[in-house]
Amino acid sequence: MLLNVKDITVHYNKVDAIRNISIEVEEGEIVTLIGSNGAGKTTTLRTISGLNHPTTGEIWFEDQRIDQLPPEKINKAGIAQVPENRRVFPYMTVAENLEMGAFLRKDEEKMNRDLEGVFKHFPILKSRQKQMAGTMSGGEQQMLAMGRALMSNPKLLLLDEPSLGLSPIMCLEIAKIIRDIHSEGRTIVLVEQNARLALALAQKGYVLETGNIVLKGEAKELRDNEEVKKAYLGG
Amino acid sequence: MELTTFVQTMANSVVSGSIYATVSVGLALAFGVMKMANHAHGEFFMLGAYVVYVFYALAGMPFFLAVLAAIPTIAALGLLTERLIFRPTRGNVLAGFMATAGLTWILQVLAGRIWGLGFMKMIPTPYMGAANIAGAQIGLQRVLIVPAAVILLGFLWFFLHRVRLGKGLRACAQDPDAAALQGISINKMTSLAMGIAGAYAGVAGALMAPIHAVTPYMGRDLLITAFIVVIVGGMASIEGAVLAAFILGFIHTFVTTIFDATSAIMVGVAFMAFILIVKPTGLMGRAKA
Ligand SMILES: Nc1ncnc2c1ncn2[C@@H]1O[C@H](COP(=O)(O)OP(=O)(O)OP(=O)(O)O)[C@@H](O)[C@H]1O
Ligand SMILES: [Mg+2]
Secondary structure: OOEEEEEEEEEEOOEEEEEEEEEEEOOOOEEEEEOOOOOOHHHHHHHHHOOOOOOEEEEEEOOEEOOOOOHHHHHHHOEEEEOOOOOOOOOOEHHHHHHHHOOOOOOHHHHHHHHHHHHHHOHHHHHOOOOEHHHOOHHHHHHHHHHHHHOOOOOEEEEEOOOOOOOHHHHHHHHHHHHHHHHOOOEEEEEEOOHHHHHHHOOEEEEEEOOEEEEEEEHHHHHHOHHHHHHHOOO | OOHHHHHHHHHHHHHHHHHHHHHHHHHHHHHHHHOOOOOOHHHHHHHHHHHHHHHHHHOOOOHHHHHHHHHHHHHHHHHHHHHHHHOOOOOOHHHHHHHHHHHHHHHHHHHHHHHOOOOOEOOOOOOOOEEEEOOEEEEHHHHOHHHHHHHHHHHHHHHHHHOHHHHHHHHHHHOHHHHHHOOOOHHHHHHHHHHHHHHHHHHHHHHHHHHOOEOOOOHHHHHHHHHHHHHHHOOOOHHHHHHHHHHHHHHHHHHHHHOOHHHHHHHHHHHHHHHHHHOOOOOOOOOOO
16 A cells, blocks of 8 residues: 555644544555545645644555654655645746755756656646746646646655636646546545546545545445535536 | 045945845845744844954954854854744744844843953954045945955855755745645755854854944844845845845935934835835735735
8 A cells, every 4th residue: 555544633723624534545546535615635635745743643655654754754755745726936937846846856867857757748837947937827837736746756646626726628638637647657646626527537535524534435436426426516 | 415425425335235235135034934033133243243353353363264254153053043943933923023032132141241341342454455436435344345245145146046955945935835845844944044144144244343343232223224124125035135235225324424323224214114105015025925
């Protein structure tokens, strides 16, 4: 198992945002977490990345326990995240943003190859290298944030609502790129409110409601589940 | 104003601007990364001057080496301040304010205990002679500050825009969480920012030692000026701070020459108020996302 989230609870101040959540991710999978606003999806990803720490439970990545490590150690271990709302560095150029994604790397040669790989997925980034990231459109910023995360050549890629605020066409484009990145052998955890998109891409899914996992299973099972249909797929 | 007085005042403005800029960039950088203001920054400047007093005036080292010695010495003080004050109080602006205000007082008292109060240290001018510009005589010791500041500011610009570690500082100032997700250690970046802040304030104090009254309180007025510079410049903007430093250098020097030093500070504050009214984010400030 690549990632094993075991029974974690996370508090903000005294209030718990997620309770006893367990998630298992095998190498090569796309696993999705779906749920409505405030369900705890972002909190879960932030905790995997080390921006928050669980009060109970454990997180294992490969053979390493990571739940008390700082974010930079977790990045170094091979986990990259594309945060909610992209969070590109607005006053840095596209090229600088991509360089920041590779902040800890020393293998310049492999880095340049990965940069070419990023430009293959996102040709627009190649032609916009000198543009300030903050002046790009939402879709372009999403691509940049994904390219930035790929620059660390992560074993596990966490995506927090990549479709948020994008046009339907741009959503499809992002979906296609997620599929491409996956087909290169990258393992992905995809958080989405757009359950239709997420369940179409993923092999496995978890449904979160107010901090608890209420349902989990194969993506196609979830697609056919009556409650999921009613609550997340619009009937 | 006569031509020679005018030229003299212009030259002094550029010198003041150079010092203000060298002192303020560190304050702006540290504020950008930590979102906390270091009130002991003026004392970093003061102690930089005492490094020159000890190594050059007392121990007889060459002036140039004494100035260089101020860099690691005060950088180390910056690192300590980060580790002992800013890191434990991170996110708590009030605690950071109280603690560094306390540090200001401690450093002033310590300097007074060690080197004495009440009289200023005599530091002989290492570079005698004067440059003659359009009939105005400008002491070489002052002239020297300008290329020194250009080198220091150029070096900082290069570091922040061309070196990956320096870019990490900018990333951290723009979005600490996103930076952490890229593997950039926030602790390392706040240390680095405070080390640079210390180094720059220290070297500015060191350069000023021969032409400024060296006393434990010499950092106080300068800190006010540096705060105005940083606010006018746009809080976290290094480029804005440099621009504001030179504008304020001109304002202070001209008003001091024509009227007096107290009026100069008043006009400086009025200038800040004016800028904040016409452009609330400062000259090069960025609206919060
Ligand atoms: N920094 C914070 N401080 C306090 N409470 C928080 C904080 N961040 C999130 N919460 C709370 O934790 C709960 C889970 O929030 P989270 O952001 O993880 O949900 P989400 O599933 O990502 O929602 P969305 O789909 O709107 O992004 C919510 O009740 C939220 O109000
Ligand atoms: Mg969220």
